[in-house]
Amino acid sequence: MPELPEVETVARGLERALKGRRILSLRLNRADLRWPLPAGLADAVQAQRVVAVGRRAKYLLVHLEAGSVLLAHLGMSGRLVIGGASGDGRHDHVVITLEDGVVVRFNDARRFGLLDYAPTVAALESHPRLKGLGPEPLGNQFNGPALAASLAGKKTPLKAALLDQRVVAGLGNIYVCESLYYANLSPRRLARTVTGARAETLAQAIRDVLQRAIAAGGSSLRDYVQATGELGYFQHHWAVYGKEGKPCPGCDCGKGIRRIVQSGRSTFYCARRQR
């Protein structure tokens, strides 16, 4: 489940493999992707050199020399596999061939992911998929007061608010659970009650959790480039996510980590520590 740290890790690995290389072709293998490729995408990227690979929220941004940008979202199961075929190739929906024999496959069994395109960097800002996204949690715009302002008046549970990409961009179920744990805040708390020092603590917890995860992902970059496409981020150790019934690592309450369902998604938390 790629969230911000995983996408950041992929972006760094991709940049290392693609930067400076020219795209020779982009081939679509199946027409029934959930979000069809933009018309003319293959022609638009043809013969373009990759100048950089970046990230906005959970979107990968492949910057091309003409100033255009190829966007990729990995959804739940999406991967960008560098090199050999991924598995039996059944889910290699898009294959991009570059100079020097470099091949990137957009492989996505569940097809929740997507590719998109912005003709210019200026258009990127107002691209339908990026417009309306909240601040980057690791950027300068994100801090306690900004987070409190976004949560002000919100009657939804804090958990749901943090999953809203308009509030803060790039968090998914895992890192929301982890951040709330380290901030000692209950996922059930009304979002609008998070102000002042609480918002400051939460903003800092979000940044810390993400930075630690990126650091861990960075150490497995070598694995990422392998033909298997494995990222290694499944080996992350979480404090609460997926830990139902396990002891809370931060207190001796004995009741352990609880799992509840909010908005149809699992939430993991310590009911004693998180208030």
Added chain:
DNA sequence: CTTTCGTCCTGACTGC
């Protein structure tokens, strides 16, 4: 306007 909910998709897992 805000908020909630259903939809999509299939591999991995559970239980009989």
Added chain:
DNA sequence: TGCAGTCAGGACGAAA
């Protein structure tokens, strides 16, 4: 061993 059933989740659009 086999098979049916359940679960996971991001983005989006419809409904409330």
